[in-house]
Every structure is written in structure tokens, then in C-alpha cells.
Amino acid sequence: MTANPRTPRRIPGTARVEAFTDGVVAIIITLLIFEVRLPDVPKNASNDDMIGAFITIWPKLASFAVSFVTVAIYWVNHHSFFSGITHTDWKLLWANNLLLFWLAIVPFTTAVLGDHVGQPIAVAAYALNLGLAGASFTLMGYYVLFKGRLVDSRISEAARRIEVKRSVIGSCLYLAAAPIGLAWPALSLFLFVAIPIAFIVPGLFGRIGGERESWTD
Numbered sequence: 001m002t003a004n005p006r007t008p009r010r011i012p013g014t015a016r017v018e019a020f021t022d023g024v025v026a027i028i029i030t031l032l033i034f035e036v037r038l039p040d041v042p043k044n045a046s047n048d049d050m051i052g053a054f055i056t057i058w059p060k061l062a063s064f065a066v067s068f069v070t071v072a073i074y075w076v077n078h079h080s081f082f083s084g085i086t087h088t089d090w091k092l093l094w095a096n097n098l099l100l101f102w103l104a105i106v107p108f109t110t111a112v113l114g115d116h117v118g119q120p121i122a123v124a125a126y127a128l129n130l131g132l133a134g135a136s137f138t139l140m141g142y143y144v145l146f147k148g149r150l151v152d153s154r155i156s157e158a159a160r161r162i163e164v165k166r167s168v169i170g171s172c173l174y175l176a177a178a179p180i181g182l183a184w185p186a187l188s189l190f191l192f193v194a195i196p197i198a199f200i201v202p203g204l205f206g207r208i209g210g211e212r213e214s215w216t217d
Helices: 015-034 047-056 058-083 090-115 120-147 157-183 185-197 204-216
Strands: none
Touching (some): 015 058, 047 058, 058 185, 090 120, 120 157, 120 185, 157 185
């Protein structure tokens, strides 16, 4: 029986793509802090001057904190996600690259938001960035769970559908925050803090890894 030439060649394991992703995410998180700098203050500045300088950059610190947590949650979910994948193929690799592309833009949109907090375009751009990152994660999950079927076949169809729906909801909320930000920036800013809370603990992707460990015991 010959293999279907249209079927991407499967490669066992995910170590290389995980290592590459870990390196890129580490760079992204590091770049986030580079835009947070105190304004110029004299070397002999008083305590009040220093406190005032820190107060002026609170939007930058806040946007950094939100973006750090958000990118970290993406990484945690990505790690749990890949713990359940048995093989990779070129479609999965490019889906992963698409996710990294949108995450790599986060330091830029974070800097814009920090400089113009509450400005509708700045808020909308940040929301759109995170929404597209979420959509790319959803696309990757859909391919792995349904099209490529790169996870263990014992994971039920119902469980796969639930996880994809969960990912779609998060993506849609971020994408919705973009037009909302044009009219009500404060509401989108609230969503930037609220949405990640729902994804701190991985869903099925986290359970996949645990199940695989128990299967091998």
C-alpha cells in the first residue's frame, strides 16, 4: 500500500519545534521590557522627582505586565499542547510559525499602547494583534486535532471539539475588542486583563500530556 502523495510526511516527536518556539518566546518576553525606560532625570534628582518619573511611566509598566502574562499564557498552553502531539509535519510547522509571527509583534503593539494608553487606535491595534495570535493558535489546534490528527487517536472527538471551541471563544473576544476599542477603549483595556485569566490553566491540551503519561505507566 503506497502513501498518499498529498499527505504531509510525518516526523516523530516535537523537540525541534518546541525548542525553536521556546527561544523565540524568550526573546519576545525580553523585548517587552526594552520599551520601559524612565524619562531623563538629573543625577542629583530628589526622591519626589524620582517618584514622579516612575508615575509618568505607569502605563508602560502596566502594558508590559499585561503583555508579559499574556505571552506567558500562550507559552504555557503551547507547551501543554505539544505535550500531546505525537508527530509533526510541514503544515504544523508553518502553523506554529504563523503563531510566532503574531506574537513577535506584541512588543511593538505593547509599546504603542504604553505610549498612548486609552487612545482608540492604539487599543484597537493591540487587540487585533492578540486576536490574530489567538486565531493562529486556534488554526493550529484545529489542524492538529482534526485535519492532521497528530495526537493520540484515543482522545475523543467530543473532547477535541470542546478544546477548539474554547480557543475560538478566546480569539473572538480579542478580535471583538478591536472594534470595541475604537468606541470604548476602557472596555477593551478591561478585556485585556480579563481574557487571559480564563486561559491560565490549559484545557484539553494540558490533559493530553497527563493522559499520555498515564498511558505509558
